[in-house]
Amino acid sequence: MKLVLATALVAGLLPPAAAPPSHVEGVLPSGAAYVMDVPRNWNRTALLYSHGYTADGAPNPAQNAPSAAVRTAALDRGYALIGSSYAETGWAVEHALPDQLSTVDEFAKRFGKPRRTIAWGASLGGMITTGLAERHGHRFDGALAMCGVQAGAVASWNSTLDAVFAVRTLLTTSTVPLVDLPDRATALASAAELVPALDAAQATARGRARIALASALHNIPAWTTASSPEPAPDDYDTAQRNQYEQLHNIVHTGLSGRQEAETRAGGNMSWNTGVDYSRLLARSAIRPEVEALYARAGLSLAEDLATLAGAPRISADQGAVAYMTRNLTFTGRPRTPLLTIHTTGDAPVPVQGQRAYADAVRDAGHEKSLRQAFVHRGGHCAFTTGEMMAALAALEERVDTGRWPDTGPNALNAAAARLDPGATHAYRVYRPAPHPRPFDLAR
Structure with missing residues (x-):
């Protein structure tokens, strides 16, 4: 009996054996599809990805990463990746926020509550990520909005x-x-x-x-x-x-x-x-x-x-x-650390929207919650894998330490080069011009 008890106690002190990787697909009660990937070496952090605009009536699969390359990079580093399709296509913001929160809940039921949950997304998904940070920040440890519709x-x-x-x-x-x-x-x-x-x-x-x-x-x-x-x-x-x-x-x-x-x-x-x-x-x-x-x-x-x-x-x-305004205009009050990244040459979602959001955050007195970084490149959401992963790493450091690390271009480009050595990375010091017609809820 003593031997059995000792063995059990020792076993409780040892780390659990690595679980096999898991890939799960399903459908939420709203009708939105979801997809979840948990790697063998899960680091107990879940990344909730919000995808961009899908034209009305177009195919609408669930997505849990901005690209296949980023998915591979994130899984290799131990992150669990989750995301939904949203229940509808088009300007689906009204449905996207609750569907994304339901995806987080479903993940916890299947795999247990993560140690950390980080929201991230691109384009319209960057806007949705910012909405999650402002309206449901208590559910997330941090948020990364990429090429988002930050003007609202x-x-x-x-x-x-x-x-x-x-x-x-x-x-x-x-x-x-x-x-x-x-x-x-x-x-x-x-x-x-x-x-x-x-x-x-x-x-x-x-x-x-x-x-x-x-x-x-x-x-x-x-x-x-x-x-x-x-x-x-x-x-x-x-x-x-x-x-x-x-x-x-x-x-x-x-x-x-x-x-x-x-x-x-x-x-x-x-x-x-x-x-x-x-x-x-x-x-x-x-x-x-x-x-x-x-x-x-x-x-x-x-x-x-x-x-x-x-x-x-x-x-x-x-x-x-x-x-x-409800779906979705911003208050400038993110309730969790929020990092945004944007290319300087974005035509569909001009970079001046980032200035509009920064101004709203300043007016609301929440400057400590926000950091912004800019990639000097033409194109909408035209980031390298390294640029996205470097931004994620900077956000994680903020979550871990309670202080923002260096998010200047030299630090982010160096991190991007370590994470993605085969690409040319282009973070640069940049201040957008004012948005021509800002409209937010901070004023």
């Missing part, structure tokens, strides 16, 4: 409206609807009028100048894809061509994506009543390009701004604004 829903949809409004006003005589789109067919019909006008304008110096102005109202950057070289600071021709190509996508998002979001919100959530587009241009990061191209084309920028000022304005449905 209302500001982001307003910014999209500004660019599309400028395209319609300056490049066409059309009156096609830009808001209050009752169905997808109406949205596509509007796009079918605006896109050819955009293409025709690109063929003339005057048209290119006006495209640059429309791009400036959305802050479409000069460098927009990771696969192309960065334009020189005064290479306005290349910058404008890049912006023209991206403006195609903004027009489609601003119409077809808006129609789906309006259906959820119960009306139009955007407005430009009372907006001074001269002031917005003055705040834009690409104002010098616009002024140079207008001068080269022999076109009056003042007259075009006056045309925008005199065009019939668009009012919002306040019920729809309230819906988008």
